[in-house]
Amino acid sequence: MICPQCKTYNDDDAKFCEKCGRALRSDKRGSINSTTKILIVFCGILILGVGLLAGMLLQNDKAPVATNNTTYVEQSPTEVINKYDWNEIDTLSGVNDDIMSFSTKGSKFKVVYSATPLKNYDTNYLNVDISNQNNIITSGQMDWGSTDAITQKEKSVVITSGPGNYFINIYTKDLESWNIKVYDYY
Helix, strand or coil, X not given: CECCCCCCECCCXXXXXXXXXXXXXXXXXXXXXXHHHHHHHHHHHXXXXXXXXXXXXHHHHHCCCCCCCCEEEECCCXXXXXXXXXXXXXXXXXXXXXXXXXXXXXXXXXXXXXXXXXXXXXXXXXXXXXXXXXXXEEEEEEEECCCCCCCCEEEEEEEECCCEEEEXXXXXXCEEEEEEEEEEEC
C-alpha cells in the first residue's frame, strides 16, 4: 500500500504509514472488500435461479394432463364443450389396385397414404382418389422415376366435409407395398 501523503511503500495490512504516520485506511471506511462483493453477487444470482426454478415447477404443476382423446371442459352446470382429436377409423394395406369404403361422423377426416416401390428401374406410382357417393373430392399421387431412390414415401390430405360415407380408389404400378390409414376428427 502506498501512502497518499509521502508516497512511501507500506505493508498491505498497515493502518499507518511507517514514514509519516498518516492513517492509511481512513479513506476506505465503510467500503466492502472484493471478496464480500463477489459473495453478495453470487448469493443474488443463486436466489434468482432458485426463484426461476420454483416458478417453472409451479407452472408445470398447473398444466393440464390429457388422459384420453376426448376431454370435457365444464363451462357451467348446464353447458359442456367438447375438445376434438384425430381418431383412426380404418386401415388398409396391399400391393395392387383396391377400393375401400368408410364412414365418418366428424366435420373433417384425414387420409395418410404411404408406399414402397419395387426395384425395377421403371416408373412406379400410387394414386388415390377420395370420393363421396357422387363426386371425386380430391386425389393424391406419389411416384418414383427410374433413377429415384427406392424409399418409402408418405403423404396425407385433410378433407373438410360433414359426416358421411366415402370411398378411396387405389391405383398402383409396381409397388412392393402400400398402406392407407383414415382418421376422423371428432
